[in-house]
Amino acid sequence: MENIIQNVSLSLVVGLMIKACLVILTSLSLVMVRQASLMDRVVTVSVGNWFKMVAWGFFFVSLILTLGIILVV
Amino acid sequence: MPEVFSKNSRSVVLEVKKLVDEGFSHPVWRSLAACPSDTKFEAQHDDEQVLLLMRKHPVTNLWWIALTAMFVGVPIFWGEFPLVSGVSVLVRLSLVVFWYLGLAFFAIQNILLWFYNIYIVTDERVIDVDFFGLLYKNVNATQIRKIQDVNYSQVGMLSSVFNFGNVVIQTASEQRSADAREEASAFTFAAVSNPDRVAKVIGELMEQEEKEEYEGRTR
Numbered sequence: 001m002e003n004i005i006q007n008v009s010l011s012l013v014v015g016l017m018i019k020a021c022l023v024i025l026t027s028l029s030l031v032m033v034r035q036a037s038l039m040d041r042v043v044t045v046s047v048g049n050w051f052k053m054v055a056w057g058f059f060f061v062s063l064i065l066t067l068g069i070i071l072v073v
Numbered sequence: 074m075p076e077v078f079s080k081n082s083r084s085v086v087l088e089v090k091k092l093v094d095e096g097f098s099h100p101v102w103r104s105l106a107a108c109p110s111d112t113k114f115e116a117q118h119d120d121e122q123v124l125l126l127m128r129k130h131p132v133t134n135l136w137w138i139a140l141t142a143m144f145v146g147v148p149i150f151w152g153e154f155p156l157v158s159g160v161s162v163l164v165r166l167s168l169v170v171f172w173y174l175g176l177a178f179f180a181i182q183n184i185l186l187w188f189y190n191i192y193i194v195t196d197e198r199v200i201d202v203d204f205f206g207l208l209y210k211n212v213n214a215t216q217i218r219k220i221q222d223v224n225y226s227q228v229g230m231l232s233s234v235f236n237f238g239n240v241v242i243q244t245a246s247e248q249r250s251a252d253a254r255e256e257a258s259a260f261t262f263a264a265v266s267n268p269d270r271v272a273k274v275i276g277e278l279m280e281q282e283e284k285e286e287y288e289g290r291t292r
Contacts, residue, residue, distance in 0.1 A: 012163040018167045025174055031207050032182060039189040042202055046111040047102060051185060057179055060175055061200065069167045 015073050022066040030057040088274050091123050102188065104130045104237070105266040114150055114193055114200065116213070123273060125194040129187060129264040130237035133246040137183045141176055183208070184251065192240075194275060199242060201260050212261045217242050218282040223275045225268035238268035 038056040040048035092098070092107035106112075106126040114123070148169045151157045157165060186204055193200040199220070201213040220242055227238035242260035265271055 010156075011164045012241060014156070014160045015164045015167065016223070018164065018171050020165075021275075022171055022174070025171070025178060028207065029270060032178070032185070034124065034186055035207050038206060038210070039185065042115045042193055042212065043189055043193075044111075044113040044245050045102075045109070054181060062178075065170050065174065069170060073163045073167050 019066075019070050022069060026059070026062045026066045027033070029062045030054070034061050044066075077276065083220050088277055089272070092125075092270065092274075103266075104128050105271070115204070116214070117195075121195045121197050123193055124278075125192075125193050125271060127192040127194075127262055127265040127271065128190060130235055130266050131158055131187075132188055132231055132237070133264045134183065137179070138256070140179050144172075150280045192265065194271070194278070196278070199260055199275065201262070208239055215242075215260060217275075217278045218245050218286060220279055223272050223279070225272045227268060232264070235266075237266050238262050240265055240268045240271050240275070 033055045036052050040052060054068070089107050091264050092105075097103070097105055097107040098109060104127060107124065109123060109126045112123050117123075130249055148164055149158050152165075152275075157168065160168075186206075189202065191202050193202070197217050203213075204213040205211070207250065222243040223240065227236075227242045229235060232238050240262040242262070244260065262268075
């Protein structure tokens with residue numbers, strides 16, 4: 001019984017840490033979106049929009065997965 | 074044909090034209106592009122023409138590609154660790170999600186930094202654009218006529234095999250910027266392809282500027 005409680009506690013702690021890290025990662029990905037936009041402003045090249053789309057795509061995937069994990073786990 | 078060929082001196086035109094003829098003008102994501110189309114930069118003058126666009130040789134990305142490839146397989150083995158094996162399946166799954174998101178972030182970040190850390194040579198100036206991480210950028214620009222010396226170096230086996238090296242441009246005001254901690258000059262084009270040809274183009278531009286100054290045609 002004690003072992004089970006210990007396992008649950010460990011899962012709780014690790015789960016909270018992962019959620020916090022995911023939130024930080026999502027925030028950083030938003031910063032990356034902004035940075036990709038600024039980079040494209042400094043140097044405008046034909047494939048710049050593609051990079052912006054990749055950054056936005058990563059942000060949305062990260063946001064959806066973070067929200068999912070926060071709500072489910 | 075790019076406008077620059079009818080504008081600049083014969084020697085520069087010939088050297089840049091050679092690069093264009095050899096296919097260095099496309100695509101724009103290569104490490105050395107001559108007269109790249111659809112390329113503009115901040116604070117570019119209306120009549121300023123981009124002659125060379127450079128970034129680090131793709132080989133310099135090998136370290137983070139290898140690191141990413143190595144870490145991709147880590148979740149397969151981490152079930153052996155007591156800390157990971159002791160958590161519930163859902164938490165373990167979220168750990169895997171976090172791991173791969175982190176790796177993807179690392180890879181995208183490195184691609185962005187490689188792509189946008191560029192060096193530009195125009196018919197008027199040389200520009201060194203450096204981004205460090207997400208939150209810091211450093212842009213150095215100087216006019217061709219303020220360049221005093223240009224030289225290049227190729228050190229190591231990789232640079233010899235793949236023909237890349239550092240082009241160091243010395244200016245009169247030798248300012249020290251954040252990117253110059255380990256560099257010989259604030260204008261060090263690090264690990265660019267064909268450093269000899271880049272140095273040649275810059276050298277010819279310097280000669281052209283001197284000639285124009287002598288003839289009283291300086292802009």
